[in-house]
Amino acid sequence: MRNAAVAATALLAALSLTACQSADDNADDRKKPSASAPSTSAPAAGSTEPAPDAKSPAADRTKQPTADAKPTPKGDGKAGGGSGPVTTACTDANTKVTVTKVSRPINHLLLTVTNTGSKACNAYHAPLLRFDDGQAATPIMDESKPQAVVTLAPRQSGYASILLASADGSGQNGGTAKTLAVIFAPRDGSGSIGAPHVLALPADTYTDDTAAVSYWQSDMSDALTY
Numbered sequence: 303m304r305n306a307a308v309a310a311t312a313l314l315a316a317l318s319l320t321a322c323q324s325a326d327d328n329a330d331d332r333k334k335p336s337a338s339a340p341s342t343s344a345p346a347a348g349s350t351e352p353a354p355d356a357k358s359p360a361a362d363r364t365k366q367p368t369a370d371a372k373p374t375p376k377g378d379g380k381a382g383g384g385s386g387p388v389t390t391a392c393t394d395a396n397t398k399v400t401v402t403k404v405s406r407p408i409n410h411l412l413l414t415v416t417n418t419g420s421k422a423c424n425a426y427h428a429p430l431l432r433f434d435d436g437q438a439a440t441p442i443m444d445e446s447k448p449q450a451v452v453t454l455a456p457r458q459s460g461y462a463s464i465l466l467a468s469a470d471g472s473g474q475n476g477g478t479a480k481t482l483a484v485i486f487a488p489r490d491g492s493g494s495i496g497a498p499h500v501l502a503l504p505a506d507t508y509t510d511d512t513a514a515v516s517y518w519q520s521d522m523s524d525a526l527t528y
Contacts, residue, residue: 392454394499395496409467409468416459427487429462429486440513442516447517463516463526466509476509
C-alpha cells in the first residue's frame with residue numbers, strides 16, 4: 303500500500319511540472335514578433351524615401367512663397383503700359399499756310415495749312431484772321447465746327463473757308479484788302495498761339511463786315527460747304 307501511494311505522488315508531480323513548462327512556452331511565444339507583421343517604424347527594404355518628418359509637413363511648405371518671389375506691379379490699364387504720344391498744336395513754327403481764290407462758292411477764299419514739321423500737330427478750333435490792319439478778328443461760323451480736332455501728320459493738309467462778303471450785298475463797310483494775317487488758336491481756344499502768317503491776298507479781294515471763317519476741316523470739300 304505504501305509503495306502504491308508513493309508512485310501516485312510521483313506521477314502527480316511529473317504531470318504538474320509538464321503543465322508548468324507548457325504554460326511558460328506559450329508565454330514566450332506571445333512575446334516574439336510575428337514574422338509576417340510589417341514594421342511601422344522603419345521604411346521597407348530597398349526604399350529610397352526618407353521617413354516622414356512630423357515637424358515639416360509638405361502641405362505647409364507648398365503654400366510659402368520662395369525667397370526670390372517678387373510682387374507683380376499693377377498696371378494703369380492702358381495699352382503699352384503708359385500714356386500715348388503727345389500731339390503738339392499747329393503754329394507758325396511747324397506749318398505753311400496759303401490762301402487761294404475759288405470760283406465756287408462765290409465770294410470765298412480757301413485757306414490751306416500744311417504740317418511742315420516732323421511730328422503730328424493739331425489744328426485747334428478755327429484760324430484767327432485779320433484783314434490788313436484790322437483791329438477785330440474775323441467772326442467764326444459756329445455751324446462749321448467739326449466732330450473732332452483736325453490732326454495733321456507731317457506733310458498733311460487741313461482747310462478752312464473764308465466768306466468775304468454776303469452774296470446779297472447786305473454787308474456794309476466794304477473795301478479791298480491786300481493782306482491777311484492768319485493766327486492759330488491754342489487747345490483751350492483762349493487767345494492765340496505763335497506768330498501770325500501774313501499772306502498777300504489775290505488781287506481785288508473785296509470784303510465787308512459780313513466776312514466770316516470756318517473751323518479747320520480735314521477735307522477741302524467740307525470746308526467749302528460753308
